[in-house]
Amino acid sequence: MSEFILRTNNLTKKYKNDFALENVNVSIKKGEIYGLIGQNGAGKSTMLRLVTGLSFPTDGSIELFGNDHPSELTEVQKRMGAIIENPALFPNMTAYENLEVHRLQKGIPGRSCIQNTLELVGLLDTGKKKAKNFSLGMKQRLGLGIALLSDPEFLILDEPTNGLDPMGIVEMRELIKRLNHEKGLTVLISSHILSELHQLATSFGIIHKGKILEELTLKELDEKCKMHVRVKVDQSAIGATVLEDTLSTTDFEVMPDGTIKLYKYLNDVRSVSQALTNNGLVIEHLSQNGDSLESYFSKLVGGVDID
Template sequence: MEYVLRTINLIKKYRNNLVVDGVNINIKQGEIYGFIGENGAGKTTIFRMITGLASPTDGSIELFGEHREKKMAILRKRIGALVERPALYIGMTAYENLEACRLQKGIPGRESVEKVLELLKIYDIKDKKVKDFSLGMKQKLGIALALLGDPEFLILDEPINGLDPIGIMEVREALKKLNKERNTTILISSHILRELYEIATSYGILHKGKILEELTSKQLNEKCRRSLSIKVDNLNKALLVLERKLNINNFKVLPDGTIRVYQYVDNPGIISTAIFKEDIVIEQIMPSEENLEDYFKSLIGGTYNNV
């Protein structure tokens, strides 16, 4: 399958500040790639380099199988992007903004403007001036601008920022429709990880400028399977019990000292009895199921706040 985007050891420095550190991203045609990372992890900088708004310090970017820089300007015409805040003419209406963008991009036919207005359910505000828009309405218009001309590859940086729950649902369904009906490849970031989980087919997890892991939604679901969360007063002793007394090898220890065990989930009494016999105090033993946010937190070894 063709790769729409690959980055090879991508590096970006600002003076002595290493913002992107040897990043390798691999996005296949037709994927919805959820890009996860805290504020300052380097997501927007990577988006800017992919779209040509910034140049890499080192490494390379491959678009649609091509890496030669002189070809990039042509290839980027096949991309639609919303990076940071949308650039809007506040004194113009939504329709006028879209029409100006259509003409600038050389997209034939005004029907393309009508199409994105309908897709994002903003047709009823097409004659309203942008200066009177809410943040969510501006975000929707920014997404509409990115969708003009039916791009093959869509790059969206925090597209649901400022949207209410209905707006988030409408954008989610619009993106799913594009992906299903037109096989549009999508690279999307969001702080609302449960929304990424609803839409993404693969993920890249970024932390402090480095990719920690790439995985498919199937692999994520396997890693976020049912488990027992156990807290004890003597972690090392409890681990010895699990390994030597119960022959358990399918577990991991989280940064806060919680042991996550993937065996005996339906028979927790076997584990609790074995631990208790060794005079270890059990502070907690309960079934749990990780979600994307839990998994991300366990990878980066800290807390994560939705903003």
């Protein structure tokens, strides 16, 4: 059985002469919360629509649960739940009635799944209150309930915190985390709010103008943004030895190009410089580096801010 829930191979969607997606390659492992981050219009919703079968690619392929044949995709898409754009709710029905309609449409046997789902998303006590009178947060949770009704293995959410107040965002985030931890649910979630995804996702895909610029884990993202002293000397191996022996630290890493990232001595760069020169090394570069998450993403997409 494949360790990947989703893989795309050069996935492309073109409208007339414009590419909404171009040669997108994404890999999502079982159990991950994968954050697809990009500005509005970057291609996030287009990709989610292709994965869920709401649209079809111009070129490239999609593999779900190890299956990539079109007839197989139609079948395995039943193992997914999704909210694409706004949840499809019946405003004059209660939460229970909304789930009942979707249960019948999906052919799910028995009504016990409705009570279980309402409890899961925190809407069990809404009684006869109609969806049109729900707060935005409640509507989002009802939409999530609809996506969870069939007990999916893979959940796809398109901007699920859009328009929510701070408390609603926290509630949605904690619910998604709980689903991931307790039920082992794999989640693909798109957003243009980097700070929110950073608190939720375990891996990331950065999309800009229909192209994936980078895929990285949460650990890799944090490492890229971690403050450090960037050191470049003429002999990196000796430089590493000096840091260990003279400055008594192993909290550094030597990069493939020979640059050393030193995570200590952030406020004492002079001692670093002195130790290296005293040992006969030529310093080619010495600076303090590190990005905020927002500035890192901004640099990656060419200086454009992401909220």
